[in-house]
Structures are given as C-alpha cells and as structure tokens.
Amino acid sequence: MQYRRLGRTGIEVSEIGYGAWGIGGVQWLEGSDDEARRALNRAIDLGLNFIDTALAYGAGHSERIVGEIVRARSERIYVATKIPPKNRIWPAPQVPLREVFPADYIIECTEESLRNLGLEAIDLQQLHVWQDAWADDPEWLGALEKLRAAGKVRYFGLSLNDYQPANALRALRLGHIDAVQVIYNIFEQAPESELFPVCRELDIGVIARVPFDEGGLTGAVRPETAFPENDFRNYFFRGDRKQKVFDRVERLKMLLGAEAESLPELALRFTLQHEAVSTVIPGMRTARHVEGNIALSDGRRLSAGMIERLRHFAWDRTSGW
Numbered sequence: 001m002q003y004r005r006l007g008r009t010g011i012e013v014s015e016i017g018y019g020a021w022g023i024g025g026v027q028w029l030e031g032s033d034d035e036a037r038r039a040l041n042r043a044i045d046l047g048l049n050f051i052d053t054a055l056a057y058g059a060g061h062s063e064r065i066v067g068e069i070v071r072a073r074s075e076r077i078y079v080a081t082k083i084p085p086k087n088r089i090w091p092a093p094q095v096p097l098r099e100v101f102p103a104d105y106i107i108e109c110t111e112e113s114l115r116n117l118g119l120e121a122i123d124l125q126q127l128h129v130w131q132d133a134w135a136d137d138p139e140w141l142g143a144l145e146k147l148r149a150a151g152k153v154r155y156f157g158l159s160l161n162d163y164q165p166a167n168a169l170r171a172l173r174l175g176h177i178d179a180v181q182v183i184y185n186i187f188e189q190a191p192e193s194e195l196f197p198v199c200r201e202l203d204i205g206v207i208a209r210v211p212f213d214e215g216g217l218t219g220a221v222r223p224e225t226a227f228p229e230n231d232f233r234n235y236f237f238r239g240d241r242k243q244k245v246f247d248r249v250e251r252l253k254m255l256l257g258a259e260a261e262s263l264p265e266l267a268l269r270f271t272l273q274h275e276a277v278s279t280v281i282p283g284m285r286t287a288r289h290v291e292g293n294i295a296l297s298d299g300r301r302l303s304a305g306m307i308e309r310l311r312h313f314a315w316d317r318t319s320g321w
Contacts, residue, residue, distance in 0.1 A: 001047030002297045006278045007205030009155050009178050011078055011123070015272060016297045017050035018043050019209060019281035020066055024058030033065060035286050040069045042287040044077065046294045052181070052207060052281045054082035054128060055109055060116040067117035079117060080124035080179075080207070082159055083109040091161030092129035097137045101127055106143035110152060124179055126157040135170040144176060157181060157207070163318050165191040169198055179205035184277065185213050186252070186270050189314040196276035205278040208271050212282060216245040217267040219253070241321050252313060259306050268296050270310055 003012045023036035040051070051070070053062045063081060070077045085092060085100045092100060110125055125147065127140070134140065147153040157179035158168050165182050172180065180199060184191045188210070199206050212218050214236050223243045227233045237245070252263065260266035271280045284290045302310075 001294060002299055003049075004278045005205075006050075006078075006124075006155075007179055007199070008203040009124075009205060011155075011205075013050040013078055013279045014048045014297070015277075015279055016048060016268075016294055017052055017207070017279040017281040018048055019283040020051055020053040020062045021057050022283040022285040023065055024054075024056075024062040036065055037069060039284050039287050039290050040066070041073075043284065043290045043294065044069070044073055044075055046290065047297075048290075048294065049076060050078045050080070050279050050281075052080045052209075054084065055113050055116070056082070056084040056128060060112065063113055063116035067119060071118055078123040079119065080126060080157070081113045081117070081122055082126040082128040083113075085129045090129055091164065092131045094131060094133065097131075097134040097139050100129065101134075101140050101143075103139050103143035103146075106140060107146060110147055114152060121151055122153050124155045124157050125153040126159045126179075126181060128159050130158045130160055130168055130171070132167050132170045135174055141176060155179065157205075159209075160195075163188065163190070165195040166193075169194060172198055172202055172204055175202075177204060179207060179278070181207040181209055181281075183210045184208040184271055184274070185211050186217055186267055186310055186313050187213050187248070187315040188317075189311070190316070191276075192274065196274060200276050206276050208274075208277045208280045211271040211280050212264060212267050213245070216249065217252075217263060219249055219263040221245050221249075239321075244321055248313060248315070255306065255309055259302055264292065265296055266302075266310075268293060269300075269302050270307070272296070273302050273307060 002015045004015050006013045051066050053066045083106055086105050087099055144156050155178040158177055159181040160168055162183055168180055171177055182191050215221055221242055223246055225242055260269055282293050
C-alpha cells in the first residue's frame with residue numbers, strides 16, 4: 001500500500017481508502033454485514049488506514065459497523081464521516097444555511113456519530129452537501145470551533161455536491177477546511193480545472209469518490225442490466241443512461257493493454273494519477289473487491305500518452321446525460 005499526505009493535516013493516509021456507503025444496508029441491497037466485516041478487516045490487513053462513512057448511510061448502520069471494526073483493531077485507522085443536510089435534500093438547494101446546517105444540528109449529529117462509532121473523536125467530520133453562498137455564515141463556523149475545542153472533531157471537511165467541484169472555492173480560501181471530497185473519475189474530470197489547483201495552493205487534502213462511476217466504469221453496466229428493487233443504481237442509471245454508459249465504455253476498452261489489463265484497473269489508476277488526490281475511496285462490499293483494488297496501490301502511474309487519450313472521455317453531465 002502506498003500512502004499520501006492528507007493536505008495540511010499531516011496525516012499519512014492510504015492512497016486507497018474505504019468508501020463505506022455500500023455497507024449501510026439501505027441504498028445498496030447487495031452483500032451482508034458479515035461480508036462487510038470481512039472486507040473491512042481484509043482491507044486493514046492489507047494496509048488501508050482511511051475509512052469514509054456517513055451518518056446517513058443506513059441511518060448510522062455503516063458507522064456502527066465501521067466503529068466495531070476500528071475499535072477491535074490495534075492499527076491506527078482514520079475515520080471520516082459526514083453530517084447529512086437537515087432538510088434531507090441532496091444536492092444542496094439555494095436556501096439559507098440554517099435550513100440545512102444550523103449550529104445545534106451540526107453538534108447533535110456529531111454526537112450521534114460518535115455514539116455510533118464508539119470513538120472519542122472523529123478524525124474528519126464533513127458536511128454532506130455544500131453551497132458556497134454559505135461560506136461566510138458564522139453558524140457553521142461556530143459549531144466547528146466548538147467541536148474542535150471540545151476535542152470531538154480533529155479536522156473538518158466538505159463533501160461537494162455531485163458535478164459541482166468549483167462550489168467550494170470561497171469556503172476553502174477562508175482557511176477553515178482541511179479536506180474536500182469530490183467526484184473524480186475518467187468521465188468526471190472537471191475537478192482538475194479549478195478545484196485541484198486551489199487545493200494544491202492551500203494544501204487542502206482531496207478525497208476522490210466514485211472512481212468507478214457507480215459501477216459504470218467497471219464494464220458491469222449493460223443496457224439489459226437489472227438492479228435489485230430500491231437499489232440506488234436504478235435511479236443513477238435511469239432512462240437511457242445504461243446505454244450511454246455502455247457505448248462509452250465499449251470505446252474505452254480499446255485502450256486496455258500493457259498499462260491496464262481491465263476497466264477497473266484503468267479507472268482506478270486514472271483517479272490515482274493526479275498529485276492533488278490524497279486518497280481514493282471506492283465502495284468495497286466484499287474482500288474480493290478489497291484485494292483487487294488495493295493490489296493497484298503499487299506506485300505505478302499511467303503514462304502521459306494514456307492520460308491524454310483518456311481526456312477524450314471526459315463527460316459533462318451538469319445539464320443532463
């Protein structure tokens with residue numbers, strides 16, 4: 001396992017972290033708690049030391065499993081979690097901050113997460129949505145300072161709205177944010193334009209999520225693919241999206257060869273290649289997923305020529321698919 005610095009926190013985190021949404025047991029309907037425990041333990045065995053979860057993942061279920069495993073291990077594992085919007089709207093609409101993150105709510109959610117995790121402090125607490133119009137509002141900053149002063153949160157971060165990587169630049173420049181979480185993959189390359197340069201300038205850690213585009217970049221999504229009822233992917237791949245993803249992935253397969261033998265390898269190596277990225281958090285619900293992903297943390301990078309070819313697969317989905 002290779003390690004990278006999480007920005008100015010100075011923490012050395014595994015460049016492949018654990019995205020724990022999939023073990024929440026609600027939005028994703030495959031797998032089991034026992035499989036999740038095996039996968040988490042296997043990941044730690046292989047050197048992983050960063051886990052990202054959220055209070056909203058299974059109403060705390062993911063946090064409880066993560067906490068159980070972390071408390072039982074002797075290794076130093078860094079845990080990040082997130083405060084859900086009070087109005088439960090993702091992504092954040094243009095509304096006053098107090099409808100989404102009032103100070104007392106931020107503190108209450110943090111206390112609940114600490115109980116779920118069974119830990120004395122959260123290494124990285126994040127707001128699960130964000131609008132940069134809130135940046136100067138003292139409401140969230142006051143809550144942050146109280147939590148830090150009480151020793152309940154070590155560092156603070158933002159989890160950015162899907163496909164809105166520039167919607168945090170004001171907040172980052174205020175100096176209170178230690179890490180930012182953003183979608184970054186072969187299809188979604190927009191963070192490279194504005195967000196990553198600012199993060200490098202200010203030494204802010206970057207957590208790259210959705211490296212496989214919810215499974216689309218693994219080649220597992222075909223026009224006829226059916227997901228379990230109520231599975232999140234039925235929404236994500238609604239309408240003709242499966243066909244559109246499939247068509248692009250078929251062209252992407254033509255790049256496989258010496259630099260990447262499979263689509264998952266190509267996708268994960270692309271996300272790891274950028275110097276601004278501190279850690280990538282693929283969802284891993286089985287030990288097999290863990291072993292396959294962590295095996296790619298070998299220090300090898302894609303060539304400049306391959307990166308240039310992958311530039312042609314950037315896909316602007318801000319105005320629809």
